[in-house]
Amino acid sequence: MRAIQASAAGGPDVLTLVDLPDPTPGPDEVLVRVAAAGINYIDTYRRRGLYYSVSFPHVVGSEGAGEVVAVGPDVTEVAVGDHVAWSSAPGSYAELVLVRESQVLPVPVGVDLHVAAALPLQGMTAHYLVTSVFAVAPGHDVLIHAAAGGVGLLLTQLAVSRGARVIATVGTADKERLAREAGAAEVIRYRELDDLTRDLPASVRALTDGQGVHVVYDSVGKDTFEASLASLRRRGTMVLFGSSSGAAPQLDPQRLNNLGSLFLTRPTLGDYTATRDELLWRSRELFDAVLTGSLDVRIGGTFPLAEAADAHRALESRSTTGKVLLLP
Ligand code: NDP
16 A cells, blocks of 8 residues: 655655555554545644654554455454544555554444544544533633634534634634634734734733633644733633644743632643543534534545645644645
């Protein structure tokens, strides 16, 4: 099979197309012919050797959707021919991938496999952020950074559907249009501010009667962290869930007191899909929302498998919107 390997830690150039033997499913695994693999920011961290312990070379990617072509002897709930998706199967940038049965998400009839590949990782992230990290509800003012990104567009829609007023930040005018279509009531083009750390909280307070927001969802990290803290109202919640611009600075807990008894959390998807029931609950709600038309999954770009390096360059240069897929 053809696959994309990261030969060593580094930039997009380390991604190379290789030929590898077709994998054979172990007892609790299924073998899937990949229809589309999802590109996620975490793939770029792993490629660069950041934050996670990864060995090189490794086949990149963890998300996708496709058709089951073989099952291991202990597999009971998945059969050859099933359409499945997953958020956590190492080596997904490939024509074939092994997925543990415990990680398989059934794709309902009526959901296209490309949409199914676009949803698991970013969709379940948006879902756990608005349901379980901070339960977004009517009356909440919510600040979402990078709102036209993969997680951002889904998070904006889910927060709005739960009754919140979303204040979004985005990099460009095109991204502003997408954030508004997703339901953002207010959009701030944060790259145009003279001083993001000073001016963003001022803009947010002007939009919230001087109070600040109930919760900030911050995936940008280094560039926005201080502005996010300063945009919160008393007892607000700071959800730092990514570092697209680099790692956030160290924080003395005393500052949370001085800023108004703030809450700070740094969550990760694995801890919010820790049981099979929780994983299935989140994915089922997302697929249902797609089927009823209440959730729009924007596929902003597709790249042939061999062009994975270009897909990473696009994501890291902030030129993508919504989901980016690799097509084997
Ligand atoms: P996105 O599609 O959101 O792409 C990243 C976006 O971040 C860019 O388009 C850009 O939007 C913004 N950005 C701001 N500063 C920078 C910068 N210096 N370099 C690059 N991008 C920048 O990616 P994903 O949806 O895949 O992931 C978003 C974030 O969420 C990532 O940080 C990822 O690690 C995190 N994440 C965390 C999870 C968790 O469970 N903790 C799970 C999934 C994702 P703009 O132009 O509008 O500024």
